[in-house]
Amino acid sequence: MRSVSVVGANMIRFGKNPKTLEEMGQEVVVGLLKDLNVDREKIDAVFGANVFGGHLPTQRVLKEIGMTGIPVFNVENACASGATAYHQAYQAIAHGIYDVALVIGVEKLTALGGGALPIPPNEIEGNHGIVMPGVYAMRAQRYLHDFNATSEDLALVSVKNRANGALNPYAQFQKPVTVEEVMSSRLIADPFTLLQCSANNGDGAAAVLVCATDRAKEFSDVSIKTEASVITSGLFKGGYRDLTWAEITYRAVNEAYQQANVKPEQIDMVEMHDAFTIAEVLYYEAMGFCEHGKGVEFLRDGKSQIDGQVAVNPSGGLISRGHPLGATGVAQIAETFWQLTCQAGKRQVKNPQYALTHVTGGGISGVDNGACGVHIFSAV
């Protein structure tokens, strides 16, 4: 197996965007290829992530910019779509199928008209109201019941991530907030107030150029290496489930640690799936940064701050950056590229060596996620 590198990244600021899905995708692809001065003829295949944009979204992005006549794969895995597209590009390059691939994530949530994201027609729980805010609210209630934590503690996730997002020109929300502001924003699903939820009204696009490591210098002086790439699906076991334990994330992250041969202590930064405040706390624990039940303490102690034990969501995460589904996983890898190559400006983590990206989602059976994607990257 060959080593696989990311040699460049681009994204647009997430948020309500007057451009079409196609135009947003074109903006990030053209910008990336221009930045790197790459001839499009060098790109062997394109892997595109999108959830709600209709058929052939990637070809629709590419056709107006003349990237045509090559293999194009439209990949969907709910919130994990972007990671899945990267995973397929990674596997294809690692195993010699392609040398150079473009990974795109694009989503236009504002085209959906607002409200809860579309639910598949036969998804019984979802159609009875167990939509994402409800699922995570139940997890939060159980967590607050079982452990020594309060709703105000969870609000600290928003405070941290909005502070980070204020330093990120690509974030949908760039204004810091206080615990008081978080707690007094309107109630969405008890205990979550509006500012404890990622937005469902952000558009966005991101792209990364990926190649065999032995060709990285051809494209850029700076690059990062892929140390692990894992995609898995939910177990959907019936019966009792511990709502305070993120099983699919635990399973995917541990497989990634094994692939990369690293321990949680070696991870310097994480871009994780903080769709709601409780999620970030659950993932501290599932990723092994602290014991089960100690996530809030970890947060309170500042260990997930940019200058903490592990910088969690230096970009601002989903809560600040926004969460246009198909774009999120690719945006996390873009952020990781900038961080590991020390190009992250005011939100730069100090000399990170290992970074982890994590997306999980698609609640198709109440609390269980349908898909999860985890990657580990290293600085060169």
Next chain:
Amino acid sequence: MRSVSVVGANMIRFGKNPKTLEEMGQEVVVGLLKDLNVDREKIDAVFGANVFGGHLPTQRVLKEIGMTGIPVFNVENACASGATAYHQAYQAIAHGIYDVALVIGVEKLTALGGGALPIPPNEIEGNHGIVMPGVYAMRAQRYLHDFNATSEDLALVSVKNRANGALNPYAQFQKPVTVEEVMSSRLIADPFTLLQCSANNGDGAAAVLVCATDRAKEFSDVSIKTEASVITSGLFKGGYRDLTWAEITYRAVNEAYQQANVKPEQIDMVEMHDAFTIAEVLYYEAMGFCEHGKGVEFLRDGKSQIDGQVAVNPSGGLISRGHPLGATGVAQIAETFWQLTCQAGKRQVKNPQYALTHVTGGGISGVDNGACGVHIFSAV
């Protein structure tokens, strides 16, 4: 690169189906694994093709039958979705990423409520009426103008494919038709009458089990080998285009011939994308079975009959079998498995050695197709 085999296939009869998308998918997967007596633990990954079913369609199929916790990829490439899912499984096995994969195609067109298939919002031509029947009608008009052919000639495609479909228990339409019946059915887009178009109201599901050839015997006494696997995208060139020449098919098929090291004369049967009658004629020519402009003559001479020079659409093709988009490409491979292992019953082609499958579609820029998938298989 390792050789990759198909070791089993299953599908349900296409057509209006009271079952949900999930239930149809479950029926083909459970049936296939039961037939082969395969322990689901042996399956490393699942590649699922679907276009219009919402997010995580494959996980929704799998969760109720306990195929969980493994990598699952939802793949979309419009009409070429099924071929794309197979292509990704093929590549992953050929390059040693997985040993055994399940490929599923499922689509519930009746859930769309009828009428033209959904068009992406910014697809200008489509939203001005250049939908698929219109695109292919223009191609047909030009073909009839340029070459020595009539509308009645095109009707012969329907007559042949409906006759084949009458022998196929999986076909949506199992009643033979005459040229007179074809010509007197209601007009859809001149020169096409209803019986010259594949149906837009068929549901369906199909699945194949794929593995490294050196493990084929573990699953079945019969198998077929993959000799070529090609996915490509449209060129979308502006300006004049010859409507009578299927450029994307020509390009994909020729790449497949090279991969397989076979010539058109060696192909014994083809499952091709006869979405409309003219399509089959264009593809005879693009696949090199006859010269450009001679497709109708080839048809009239019976050379594409089950007992002809090359058996084209022995299953009945899209015109008889129906065309639930994501399912079609996988159903073609299922048919090919049955034909090359001489299990195709009354529609059996005599001792076929090489078979080709072909799907193309997604008109996102007027006449150009967005994606095309071609495979060549051989009998063992």
